[in-house]
Amino acid sequence: MKNGMLFLLGLLTLVGCNQEPDGFTIDGTLRGEVEEGTKVFLKKIGDNNQPVEVDTAIIANGKFQFKGTATAPELHYIFLDEAQSYTAVILENGTIDFNGQKDSLGFAVVKGTLQNDVFRDYLEQSRALSNKARSIQEDLQRATKDGSPQASIIALRDEMQELQEEYKGFELDYIKNNPNALISALLLDRAVATKAIGYEEIQTMYNALSPVIQNSRPGKRVLDDIEGLKKSEEAEKNTAIGAKAPEFSGPNPEGETVALSDVMGKVTLVDFWAAWCRPCRAENPNVVAVYNKYHDKGLNIVGVSLDRTAEAWKKAIADDGLEWNHISNIAYFDDQIAKLYNVDAIPAAFLLDENGIIVAKNLRGQALEEKVAELLN
Numbered sequence: 001m002k003n004g005m006l007f008l009l010g011l012l013t014l015v016g017c018n019q020e021p022d023g024f025t026i027d028g029t030l031r032g033e034v035e036e037g038t039k040v041f042l043k044k045i046g047d048n049n050q051p052v053e054v055d056t057a058i059i060a061n062g063k064f065q066f067k068g069t070a071t072a073p074e075l076h077y078i079f080l081d082e083a084q085s086y087t088a089v090i091l092e093n094g095t096i097d098f099n100g101q102k103d104s105l106g107f108a109v110v111k112g113t114l115q116n117d118v119f120r121d122y123l124e125q126s127r128a129l130s131n132k133a134r135s136i137q138e139d140l141q142r143a144t145k146d147g148s149p150q151a152s153i154i155a156l157r158d159e160m161q162e163l164q165e166e167y168k169g170f171e172l173d174y175i176k177n178n179p180n181a182l183i184s185a186l187l188l189d190r191a192v193a194t195k196a197i198g199y200e201e202i203q204t205m206y207n208a209l210s211p212v213i214q215n216s217r218p219g220k221r222v223l224d225d226i227e228g229l230k231k232s233e234e235a236e237k238n239t240a241i242g243a244k245a246p247e248f249s250g251p252n253p254e255g256e257t258v259a260l261s262d263v264m265g266k267v268t269l270v271d272f273w274a275a276w277c278r279p280c281r282a283e284n285p286n287v288v289a290v291y292n293k294y295h296d297k298g299l300n301i302v303g304v305s306l307d308r309t310a311e312a313w314k315k316a317i318a319d320d321g322l323e324w325n326h327i328s329n330i331a332y333f334d335d336q337i338a339k340l341y342n343v344d345a346i347p348a349a350f351l352l353d354e355n356g357i358i359v360a361k362n363l364r365g366q367a368l369e370e371k372v373a374e375l376l377n
Contacts, residue, residue: 032102266298
């Protein structure tokens, strides 16, 4: 009976030790000449991508403290009133120790909870690679300035290129090795934004993340990114040279619906542009000249505008003398036709043959005229 009671007490103690903390506490220490009563701000990035204040603490004897409850791990930032730098901290339930210098908050040591310990480990390895890159860059600048042999300069550039590949591999390996870390979702989000890896690899890495990280704010953002990347890759495949141009329709300046299939010629140019786009407007005289020369021989043009207002769109058509078919949903880059053709920058143009097959992209000036002449024999 006595042994059973001891076992029960030991079990209760073990359960108590492993119990999830009810909330978070950030115990902060700031070194340097910090005045009593200085404010410390806890902030996060809001929906408008700007810092939003979450809480405020006051410095007393070089110490400050934040308390609260975190429903999920989330990246926050600690700002010191009137200081230029800040420190990233992952808010999660538990006791988080913050120790920093007033004039170099970016190098503060944040530890004590799983997410912050992993984040600190990532930062230390990342900074080591960054310092190595800085050293190579300084050597390269010095070699260029001193007129060193070209072979030495090329060797330094190759070394920098290798280091960039090493850094990319480091971040991807960190994601794979830390599926329970919020930093993994943040790094994966960046990999999507920079198109460092393709859709399938991103999907695989996302699936390997723990449910808690998948449901975190950056985790959900990655899921949205994956859907967008999937559609983008599909659109890129569907608009590759040799592919059948996707069908589309939309309102013309008179409000009537115009479909691509209704205005196809022996050769058709699908031209994405906008009144606000200076390179587009600069190229318009060339397009007008090609159209005037080859329209009677079978060239048709469909202008797809990414304008914000109908007034600007219609005025630009008149001012530039664009006497061909025009379509616009007045939706800027949210235009569904632009998304269908994977257009994220303008000017962009697709040249189609009489069967609607994409035979060239983004031809300008003389190159456009030569290709149109070739297709029209």
